[in-house]
Amino acid sequence: MYEQNNMPSDEPTARKQDAVDINDFVFAATGARVRRLTMPDGTHWFPAVDVCRHLGYTTPRKALLDHVPEEHRDFLETVTGSHSLSVPAGREWRRDMNLVNLQGLIRLVNGCTKRECEPFKAWVTEVIATIQRDGSYSLEPASVQPAPAGGVAYAVPQKVADAIVRLEERNTRMEELLAAQQERTGLLREISGSLRDIADALRRPGGVPARPVVELNPKDLLAAWRRKNLVVTDDVHAVAAYLAPALVRGGARHRVEEIATRTGLPHDRVHDCLRMLLKRGCVRQAGCTEDGAPVYVLP
Incomplete structure (x- = not known):
């Protein structure tokens, strides 16, 4: 009061x-x-x-x-x-x-x-x-x-x-209900953080990979997509080229705003390119980071 x-x-x-x-x-x-x-x-x-x-x-x-x-x-x-x-x-x-x-x-x-x-x-x-x-x-x-x-x-x-x-x-x-809710939220955050740490550990050398990763470099990955006619325009290729280095390492965690800044494309066009890559099976979304950034991995 x-x-x-x-x-x-x-x-x-x-x-x-x-x-x-x-x-x-x-x-x-x-x-x-x-x-x-x-x-x-x-x-x-x-x-x-x-x-x-x-x-x-x-x-x-x-x-x-x-x-x-x-x-x-x-x-x-x-x-x-x-x-x-x-x-x-x-x-x-x-x-x-x-x-x-x-x-x-x-x-x-x-x-x-x-x-x-x-x-x-x-x-x-x-x-x-x-x-x-x-x-x-x-x-x-x-x-x-x-x-x-x-x-x-x-x-x-x-x-x-x-x-x-x-x-x-x-x-x-x-x-009391509010305090209990806050406690549950804190516990869920701790569990989420632990799972994320485990996933990161599995992706590091020496860990058991969460999924079999094909030994590719970004250039080979882009070339394979082009041969299959999956990347059809320059702007889609630009977005794919930006994601490729992180994809071959296990996953890309980038916001639309970050991709737009690095590629020089408008936000709307970046969003359309990502949808194209998802639709054509180049990548799939595997959840989001704690701050809301989407996580893209190879299918």
Whole structure:
């Protein structure tokens, strides 16, 4: 979560402590730790693009127009300028960035159809029903959490707390799955590297060749192709001549761009020549290198 609190630490009149930790509140509502700006008067503002992305809105501008009145949204430069503050540094903070305040965030949550938002919506509904029935709604003081200086710490509502726990558990599972996937990827890379080392060792003198290699030199190979009328034009011959030295040694590993640079042919024409050589049986492709270069060998 990226957070910026623009209230000076020596502010003579400290803002009133939030009854519920704003980070937990927003996490319960959106399922994510969203960037936040807190103004000196205690109001919180959130990048609309962050909120909309986590709530599943595909078009933030439309979501704002549909769900958030103008008094609950504004541009970053306007919000900071109203408190004589500068725009936060960093490319992620733009002057024309749309922000929503806490009321605007809640309106976006209420318009969201994701299941993760349901516990938060249910709690908001309960708050409204309680106020209508009893005339007020209050939070229980926290029995464990230490009270902030000069204030009272309140317990997070149970439904909000339950939602936070579920979301944190889901995030933990996702992190574990990601770590396992990265471990598998690393293992596959190690196996691939080992197989490549084995193949290279087999191609070296003294190793057992992976395939019987005909003792040819590049000139004889090209002459044999011409006798069989496999290389029919000068540009195909140029590409074949560039590949031949590596082919007789066991395999050619060249990108189209490299062949084009060495032969002076356009990329498209090099690609066509390679297709011709493959089609006529001069070479065959035997996979790719780790960086994506195709590997050509004699058939």
